Amino acid sequence: MKEKSNISYPLFDSFKDKLRPKHSQTQMALSQVNVFSRLSWQEIKIVESAVHIRTYTPNEPIFQQGDPGSGMYIIIEGRVGIYLDIPNHEPKLLSELGEGDFFGEIALLDASPRTAAATAMENCTIIGFYRPDLMDILKVKPIVGGKILLSLSEVLATRLRSTNSELVKVSRLLEETTETQTNE
Amino acid sequence: MSSQDPVQIAPQSLRFFHQGLLKTLIYFFLLILILAGAYKALPLVMDAVFLLVIATILTAVLNPFVDRMESSGIRRIYGALIVFGGIFSVVGTGIVKGIPTLLSEIGRIKNMIQQQSSADSLDTMISDINTKIAQYIPNFEINTDTISNLTSQFFGQLGSILASALDTLATIVFILIITMFFLVDGSRMMKSLIGMVPNRYFEMSLNISYKTKKQLTNFLKGQLLAALGVAIQSIIGLTLLNVVFDANISGVFLIGSIAGMANMIPFVGPFMGMAPAIVVSLFNNLGDPVAAASYYYIGHIILMFLVVQMIDNNVISPIVVSGSMEMHPLTVILLILIGSQMGILGMFLAVPAWGISKVIVQEVYHGLKGHHLI
Numbered sequence: 001m002k003e004k005s006n007i008s009y010p011l012f013d014s015f016k017d018k019l020r021p022k023h024s025q026t027q028m029a030l031s032q033v034n035v036f037s038r039l040s041w042q043e044i045k046i047v048e049s050a051v052h053i054r055t056y057t058p059n060e061p062i063f064q065q066g067d068p069g070s071g072m073y074i075i076i077e078g079r080v081g082i083y084l085d086i087p088n089h090e091p092k093l094l095s096e097l098g099e100g101d102f103f104g105e106i107a108l109l110d111a112s113p114r115t116a117a118a119t120a121m122e123n124c125t126i127i128g129f130y131r132p133d134l135m136d137i138l139k140v141k142p143i144v145g146g147k148i149l150l151s152l153s154e155v156l157a158t159r160l161r162s163t164n165s166e167l168v169k170v171s172r173l174l175e176e177t178t179e180t181q182t183n184e
Numbered sequence: 185m186s187s188q189d190p191v192q193i194a195p196q197s198l199r200f201f202h203q204g205l206l207k208t209l210i211y212f213f214l215l216i217l218i219l220a221g222a223y224k225a226l227p228l229v230m231d232a233v234f235l236l237v238i239a240t241i242l243t244a245v246l247n248p249f250v251d252r253m254e255s256s257g258i259r260r261i262y263g264a265l266i267v268f269g270g271i272f273s274v275v276g277t278g279i280v281k282g283i284p285t286l287l288s289e290i291g292r293i294k295n296m297i298q299q300q301s302s303a304d305s306l307d308t309m310i311s312d313i314n315t316k317i318a319q320y321i322p323n324f325e326i327n328t329d330t331i332s333n334l335t336s337q338f339f340g341q342l343g344s345i346l347a348s349a350l351d352t353l354a355t356i357v358f359i360l361i362i363t364m365f366f367l368v369d370g371s372r373m374m375k376s377l378i379g380m381v382p383n384r385y386f387e388m389s390l391n392i393s394y395k396t397k398k399q400l401t402n403f404l405k406g407q408l409l410a411a412l413g414v415a416i417q418s419i420i421g422l423t424l425l426n427v428v429f430d431a432n433i434s435g436v437f438l439i440g441s442i443a444g445m446a447n448m449i450p451f452v453g454p455f456m457g458m459a460p461a462i463v464v465s466l467f468n469n470l471g472d473p474v475a476a477a478s479y480y481y482i483g484h485i486i487l488m489f490l491v492v493q494m495i496d497n498n499v500i501s502p503i504v505v506s507g508s509m510e511m512h513p514l515t516v517i518l519l520i521l522i523g524s525q526m527g528i529l530g531m532f533l534a535v536p537a538w539g540i541s542k543v544i545v546q547e548v549y550h551g552l553k554g555h556h557l558i
Contacts, residue, residue: 049372052375052378052379052386052390054383054386056383060383061384062383063387064556066556067387067554067556068551068554070387070390070391071387128386128387130387130390130391131391131394132390132391132393132394135394136371139251139255140251140254140255141254141255142255
């Protein structure tokens with residue numbers, strides 16, 4: 001069996017290295033988000049030029065519960081806490097998000113109030129992608145905008161299906177409880 | 185001692201009160217400093233601000249075309265160059281064809297006034313008009329000397345007007361260069377500018393900038409379409425007057441274009457558009473008894489422009505200027521009066537500037553309220 005030779009070709013390797021596509025941290029972070037999953041690297045570059053990179057200090061609010069929603073956030077670095085404000089109580093920590101996680105994507109579609117608050121738990125670098133940015137992309141790059149909207153619709157459809165199945169479970173449970181109570 | 189001890193709370197709140205007061209005083213002092221600085225620096229930066237404002241308006245007008253081209257795959261810079269090329273071709277053709285006609289027209293009128301025969305006709309025309317006006321308004325008289333003085337003053341100043349045109353040309357070049365930068369890199373510039381806003385106010389600022397841009401673009405698009413509508417109608421109307429009544433109104437396209445552009449100034453604009461048509465009709469029909477009998481077609485022209493205004497106000501404007509600023513007529517009159525202090529451009533800009541300021545104030549208020557900042 002012929003062995004694979006281990007000879008290196010520096011000139012060829014450096015050329016190959018140059019040809020290999022290099023992606024920025026922002027592009028990598030964007031490519032991991034389901035909203036941008038349909039986009040090619042070239043299209044992700046377009047989104048990269050539209051997004052805003054923001055930095056937050058520990059305990060700095062990203063948004064408050066009840067604020068009008070205007071966009072989504074993708075964490076590049078740091079941890080973010082999602083809190084639910086309960087009147088007369090300490091805010092309840094719903095989840096802790098880290099690098100690569102994203103939140104608030106439904107706010108891209110409507111400006112309804114945020115249902116929870118997001119606060120930086122440590123120094124954070126976050127990508128902000130807002131409705132005006134999506135509108136601008138839809139205007140100048142309609143194909144890219146269309147792909148984003150399609151992915152957003154998929155996210156919504158998945159959530160709607162999961163809510164429906166939860167609702168079915170709850171209604172079955174309710175029926176069973178009612179039947180048991182009637183039998184008793 | 186526990187933190188809830190009343191003896192501890194009083195000095196703490198007093199300290200906070202002092203800190204708050206100090207902070208307020210510092211902010212107040214800084215605000216006064218900024219206002220004083222702005223007041224002093226305003227005359228120095230006024231020219232630059234003027235150029236930026238005009239370039240911004242021009243960008244808002246041209247941006248949709250460049251956006252459209254970008255959406256069809258043409259790079260932004262090439263799109264901007266194509267748009268500029270188109271504008272230069274249209275304006276260039278207009279200048280090459282229009283200026284010699286305009287100059288010969290001015291020369292003709294000047295010669296006509298200087299000639300004795302025409303002066304007699306002018307006297308006849310003015311006495312004609314005076315007699316007819318006297319039937320309705322007693323003791324009203326137009327003086328021949330006043331008209332002669334005004335005309336000679338106008339033609340005397342023509343040289344200085346042409347000289348200042350060179351200055352204006354330099355300004356136009358500056359404006360075009362700034363507009364080109366705004367068209368190609370405007371969104372990136374805006375992004376960097378908004379990037380400086382603190383996190384707390386960021387989303388709100390982004391929304392304000394987006395909505396303001398949209399409002400300005402919609403307003404200008406509507407205004408331009410309405411102006412185009414008025415220009416076309418005026419050209420048709422004046423041509424009809426020439427064909428049906430033989431009104432002998434020359435420069436129909438130029439007058440129509442002026443009427444269209446003047447229409448962008450509410451209330452005053454329509455009269456400004458009407459004036460050149462009346463002047464041209466008066467001078468072209470000097471010494472013509474048929475025209476004199478028809479009051480030099482002044483009534484026809486006024487009626488034609490009234491019809492154009494009616495069509496514009498009831499049909500075109502409601503359709504094309506949708507989403508435009510809804511304002512009380514009194515507000516518009518006051519704004520035009522204030523704007524007139526800065527010339528015709530001020531009159532044109534007063535209404536949109538007010539509308540945009542209103543949008544900014546509304547958005548800031550809703551944004552601050554929505555984000556629980558007030």
